[in-house]
Amino acid sequence: MDLKLNCKSSTPSIAPFSKKKTISGNLDDGLADGKIDVTESSSPSRKKIRTNHLKDHAQEEALPKYKLWMFKYPSALTSFEQMTDHAKGKKIALFLDYDGTLSPIVNHPDSAFMSSEMRTAVKSVAEYFPTAIISGRSRDKVFELVGLTELYYAGSHGMDMMGPVRGSKFLFKDYQNCIRSTGIQRKESQMFQPATEFLPTINKVFRSLVESMGRIKGAIVENNKFTVSVHYRQVEKKAWLDVSQIVHDTLKDYPNLKLTHGRKVLEIRPILDWNKGKAVEFLLQSLDLGNSEDVLPIFVGDDRTDEDAFKVLREKTRGYGIVVSSVPKDSSAFYSLRDPSEVLVFLRYLVNWGGSDSIHSK
Numbered sequence: 001m002d003l004k005l006n007c008k009s010s011t012p013s014i015a016p017f018s019k020k021k022t023i024s025g026n027l028d029d030g031l032a033d034g035k036i037d038v039t040e041s042s043s044p045s046r047k048k049i050r051t052n053h054l055k056d057h058a059q060e061e062a063l064p065k066y067k068l069w070m071f072k073y074p075s076a077l078t079s080f081e082q083m084t085d086h087a088k089g090k091k092i093a094l095f096l097d098y099d100g101t102l103s104p105i106v107n108h109p110d111s112a113f114m115s116s117e118m119r120t121a122v123k124s125v126a127e128y129f130p131t132a133i134i135s136g137r138s139r140d141k142v143f144e145l146v147g148l149t150e151l152y153y154a155g156s157h158g159m160d161m162m163g164p165v166r167g168s169k170f171l172f173k174d175y176q177n178c179i180r181s182t183g184i185q186r187k188e189s190q191m192f193q194p195a196t197e198f199l200p201t202i203n204k205v206f207r208s209l210v211e212s213m214g215r216i217k218g219a220i221v222e223n224n225k226f227t228v229s230v231h232y233r234q235v236e237k238k239a240w241l242d243v244s245q246i247v248h249d250t251l252k253d254y255p256n257l258k259l260t261h262g263r264k265v266l267e268i269r270p271i272l273d274w275n276k277g278k279a280v281e282f283l284l285q286s287l288d289l290g291n292s293e294d295v296l297p298i299f300v301g302d303d304r305t306d307e308d309a310f311k312v313l314r315e316k317t318r319g320y321g322i323v324v325s326s327v328p329k330d331s332s333a334f335y336s337l338r339d340p341s342e343v344l345v346f347l348r349y350l351v352n353w354g355g356s357d358s359i360h361s362k
């Protein structure tokens with residue numbers, strides 16, 4: 001049974017509703033620019049669609065561009081020594097995205113499994129450094145996929161957080177909407193859910209989208225508890241505009257929801273001033289690592305929503321964002337890794353370093 005505690009108030013504010021709901025980028029996550037405007041009056045023009053096809057060819061020649069891009073975002077593997085030199089004497093906190101970072105991007109969201117090698121590496125790294133997974137998926141789903149009880153989990157882009165109770169300490173005690181509960185495998189846990197009031201609306205939108213997307217072959221609507229994802233990876237390109245239109249039409253009835261855009265996915269979420277960046281700050285504070293000069297947070301992620309976390313780390317000049325990408329793209333990260341297989345190597349480097357004597361020498 002859940003045990004509710006009295007918590008002080010520190011609820012995130014609701015961002016002022018903007019009538020113009022614009023998704024940055026376009027529906028093809030492999031392309032770099034363009035805009036899909038989902039206001040009533042706008043749909044991408046045929047000309048824009050034609051231009052996008054042309055850009056597809058440019059991608060095939062991307063290798064030299066990738067090398068150039070890596071001057072700006074050096075490999076976290078070749079820069080590992082530099083990173084650890086900077087990290088000496090500091091406490092590391094590790095934040096990991098799930099899809100496209102720990103697991104490869106696949107066609108169906110239910111088939112995005114992480115390898116056993118990756119699981120072992122994440123488990124090992126968590127023995128040395130506090131480690132959290134911050135995902136757009138529901139927390140239950142991401143826990144089901146990762147299956148490690150020793151981590152912190154934040155689902156719905158940070159709107160659903162759960163962590164272990166360390167000793168007698170209640171980490172999230174300063175926040176409203178936090179509860180202490182019996183969570184994963186009956187272990188005592190603590191939860192923070194800043195968007196609980198949006199739950200009925202999100203469920204309604206989910207049902208509505210399931211119904212209306214029924215006519216779009218290949219579209220998948222995923223309930224991520226505090227957000228809804230509409231996947232179009234398996235939808236024929238000619239029907240992408242229909243997907244966008246349906247989402248837009250549905251959202252007209254819900255002024256307290258907003259739209260963001262990930263990798264061939266449109267995500268509907270509460271207009272709450274809360275994102276992966278806030279989740280990182282929150283977890284750092286909760287872990288008593290918030291104000292310390294001696295902390296080096298590292299965030300590894302591949303998606304646009306991870307940029308919020310990279311920005312927090314960059315603006316506060318206190319840690320490293322590592323963008324996972326095999327194509328050049330603008331990012332607020334400092335370093336890069338090409339794909340999940342390089343993430344695995346990076347985690348193994350961290351494990352070796354965490355177990356070595358050099359981590360303690362200044």
Ligand SMILES: O=P(O)(O)OC[C@H]1O[C@H](O[C@H]2O[C@H](CO)[C@@H](O)[C@H](O)[C@H]2O)[C@H](O)[C@@H](O)[C@@H]1O
Pocket residue numbers: 097098099100104105106107108109110111112134135136137222224229231233262263264265267303305
């Ligand atoms: O924050 P994340 O953990 O990266 O979650 C972001 C979204 O990831 C999932 O979708 C993405 O991965 C799928 C499986 O590889 C792929 O089919 C899809 O095209 C990608 O967008 C997840 O299903 C979404 O709910 C998350 O929001």
